[in-house]
Amino acid sequence: MELLNQAPQHLPHTNCRKGSYIHIARDDLQRRDLFKPAQYLRSHLDQLPLFRLRTQATSYIPSHLHLTNDHTYTPYNQRYCPSCLPIQIVCNEPHTFLHCSHSSPLSHPAILSITRALRRYDLCSWSSHILLQQTVIFLGSSPPKLLLKHNKAWTHSTSTTCTQLIYSLQSHFSKHQPSASPGPVLSLI
Ligand SMILES: [Zn+2]
Numbered sequence: 001m002e003l004l005n006q007a008p009q010h011l012p013h014t015n016c017r018k019g020s021y022i023h024i025a026r027d028d029l030q031r032r033d034l035f036k037p038a039q040y041l042r043s044h045l046d047q048l049p050l051f052r053l054r055t056q057a058t059s060y061i062p063s064h065l066h067l068t069n070d071h072t073y074t075p076y077n078q079r080y081c082p083s084c085l086p087i088q089i090v091c092n093e094p095h096t097f098l099h100c101s102h103s104s105p106l107s108h109p110a111i112l113s114i115t116r117a118l119r120r121y122d123l124c125s126w127s128s129h130i131l132l133q134q135t136v137i138f139l140g141s142s143p144p145k146l147l148l149k150h151n152k153a154w155t156h157s158t159s160t161t162c163t164q165l166i167y168s169l170q171s172h173f174s175k176h177q178p179s180a181s182p183g184p185v186l187s188l189i
Pocket residue numbers: 081082083084089091095099100101102
């Protein structure tokens with residue numbers, strides 16, 4: 001919770017721990033129904049890709065890896081994007097989805113689809129959302145200002161988009177970082 005108090009109101013620095021999921025999910029953690037499972041878990045859709053990403057259980061986003069393949073610990077601010085090296089940029093969700101010139105083009109179909117969904121619900125445009133809000137939407141949460149009564153319908157109409165984005169990222173990283181797998185075997189059962 002300490003990180004919550006430290007979280008700044010502006011965009012996170014990409015080279016510090018404030019880009020971690022606790023920061024990304026800050027608004028989600030303040031929802032009134034916090035002790036209800038997140039809406040994406042209450043749908044019948046394919047939940048595992050979002051679950052892995054939201055619990056930081058992937059091996060293709062370096063900021064998720066507590067230990068490297070040789071079991072050494074890398075400080076958070078040195079978990080660099082391998083695609084962007086020698087430029088040293090912490091590789092977390094916002095970088096992977098929206099900034100990295102190697103992986104962010106994969107987000108374009110999802111952006112188009114979410115742009116249409118935002119229009120359907122009469123919400124602000126995609127580009128008017130800040131980086132963290134865009135990241136949170138990719139992670140299956142509702143956009144800010146969506147009416148509570150539309151949460152379920154939003155999840156229903158965008159989950160497949162988010163899941164497809166994650167699958168295309170997995171496939172991209174498995175080609176470019178052969179050691180990257182979707183993550184440890186998990187079971188929701
Ligand atoms: Zn990169």
